[in-house]
Amino acid sequence: MIGDFEVKDEDLAGRIGILETKHGKIETPVFFPVINALKSEIGINDIIDIGFNNFITNAYILKKNNLVTTDIHEELKSQKSVIMTDSGAYQILEYGEIEISNKEIVEYQSKIKPDIAVILDIPTGEAENELEAKYTVEETIKRATEVEDIITSSSDIIWTHPIQGGKYLDLLKYSAQKANNNDKYKMLALGSPTVIMQNYDYTSLIDMIYTVRSNISRGKPLHLFGGGVPHIIPFAIALGVDSFDSASYILYARDNRYITRNRTLRLDKMEYFSCSCPVCSKYSPKDLLEMDNKNRTRLLAIHNLYKILEEIRETKIAIKEGRLFEYLQEKAYSHPSVYSAFLRILKYHDYLEKYDPRVKGEVRGILLYDSNSFYRPEIIRHDKFMMQFKPKHNLAVIICYDNLNVPFIYDDYIKDIAYEYENDADIFIAVPFYGLIPLSISESYPLSQFEIPTEIDDLTLKLTENKINEFIEKKYKQIKIFNCEKSKLHIMSV
Ligand SMILES: [Zn+2]
Incomplete structure (x- = not known):
């Protein structure tokens, strides 16, 4: 008509x-x-x-x-x-x-x-x-x-x-x-x-x-x-x-x-x-x-x-x-x-997030640049998901993303840690922009499909750290940190 x-x-x-x-x-x-x-x-x-x-x-x-x-x-x-x-x-x-x-x-x-x-x-x-x-x-x-x-x-x-x-x-x-x-x-x-x-x-x-x-x-x-x-x-x-x-x-x-x-x-x-x-x-x-x-x-x-x-x-x-x-x-x-x-x-x-489609035909990695990228629908959705996240264990294992391969579940270093801790801890990867990504869902789009700069601006690092630290403080009594010694992300220990 x-x-x-x-x-x-x-x-x-x-x-x-x-x-x-x-x-x-x-x-x-x-x-x-x-x-x-x-x-x-x-x-x-x-x-x-x-x-x-x-x-x-x-x-x-x-x-x-x-x-x-x-x-x-x-x-x-x-x-x-x-x-x-x-x-x-x-x-x-x-x-x-x-x-x-x-x-x-x-x-x-x-x-x-x-x-x-x-x-x-x-x-x-x-x-x-x-x-x-x-x-x-x-x-x-x-x-x-x-x-x-x-x-x-x-x-x-x-x-x-x-x-x-x-x-x-x-x-x-x-x-x-x-x-x-x-x-x-x-x-x-x-x-x-x-x-x-x-x-x-x-x-x-x-x-x-x-x-x-x-x-x-x-x-x-x-x-x-x-x-x-x-x-x-x-x-x-x-x-x-x-x-x-x-x-x-x-x-x-x-x-x-x-x-x-x-x-x-x-x-x-x-x-x-x-x-x-x-x-x-x-x-x-x-x-x-x-x-x-x-x-x-x-x-x-x-x-x-x-x-x-x-x-x-x-x-x-x-x-x-x-x-x-x-x-x-x-x-x-x-x-x-x-x-x-x-x-x-x-x-x-x-408003943009509300109408942005969650899934598109062809999967394409998202490109993240600076602190403005925090407002991407994909990052906002991840934040909302993490707010609802219910811990299964008292212990959180946090692995910094530096030099690891995506998809994270196939990375050998992560696999070893997962093997040791999967029955006693919730395992997360700490990634700029996202904050923490639970290893168990890290394969789902776009948690392994992204490109981030090798140089990250201070504000982005700061905002990511705040997100991570608030999450831990709220949800966990104990944490164990891996691979973060040389990372630019500073994660607080409980
Ligand atoms: Zn012309």
Whole structure:
């Protein structure tokens, strides 16, 4: 059925899904490039050639300029693309009021039949105060209700309910719950973080996405309006954002800004292109600078879109392989504000753990780096397991991990100790990040499937030692320690 959303793969709270539209199934996470029907620097065919089978365009502009009057797919000559239309809310954000009512724009959209459409909400934007923000929330909810009849009669369109509230998280929560309860809307969208994105305020963005996603049903796809920079896309996906749209690729291009996976650069400051998309393979920065505005903007826009698509794909690969956490860790070091986003996401570790699948098809060792790795779902789960652990004996035998082989049960040194103590003691291996691993379960994933650095930072050692020492103090009267003389882990003796 149109609007059905099926999750195929998950990692952290992110997922790969299939959304059914009138023009076929689209795989999420998906990015909708914004096409401005009035400015033709880049055409729909360019976008399709890059690899996008979908785009978003503004219904308000189409209507106001009489550009589309019947079926949008036919009029824009893109019968195979999945088309989303936005309502004009962005124009409200930019220019204040617009001369059209919610009802008119919803009626118009139901007439031109895009695959996905949005009601005319009131963006919170940079509301001056909470009262003003509250008005945008209430008005948006009211508007969603007032057009329910039109929406019901055009059920082959996936109608989107924007969620407002901006940085006011209580309002956002309220707005998310209200939108979620309105079952006429098959898609929900977090509105207007554009201003926040422009200010690189990624920690607020993370809080906003978390607040919305944790207050709506997992079964509903969540769209993020204006999430068009590659360095933040994986973080949004990890929290459960399923689709994005943005005009950043073209706005940046007009301003001679070149998007990379980690940052944006000024064309006039560049000597080389490291990218190998068709544009960068063919031209140098100098070539582009010497071109006329129109051609340069088009080519830069094409390159920028390649980068966004690449980022979406890379994130999907990370989800498939179950290494999204590691991917975020890698991205975090691209910029201090991205690092802040990463640390903020760790604040929601319980939420990430809750949805992170325990078992993935292919077993892959987890890569542990520094104290941030303590927040990995796998480590959190192990901590929870150890909290419930019931000793069988009064004696704990603890063997430091240094120079031992995994899986631990096959290591000769450990085998000898196990042979001697297995009837009188509970045997553990002490490993950085994990703390103690009971030998009896050490084969189960990922207690023997991990890679840790040979150099471990002091904080990680300290946190591991605290975990181990607290555990022993709480649960054992006696301990015996092996192989710890040269270890960096200092384990307290009882
Ligand atoms: Zn390129």
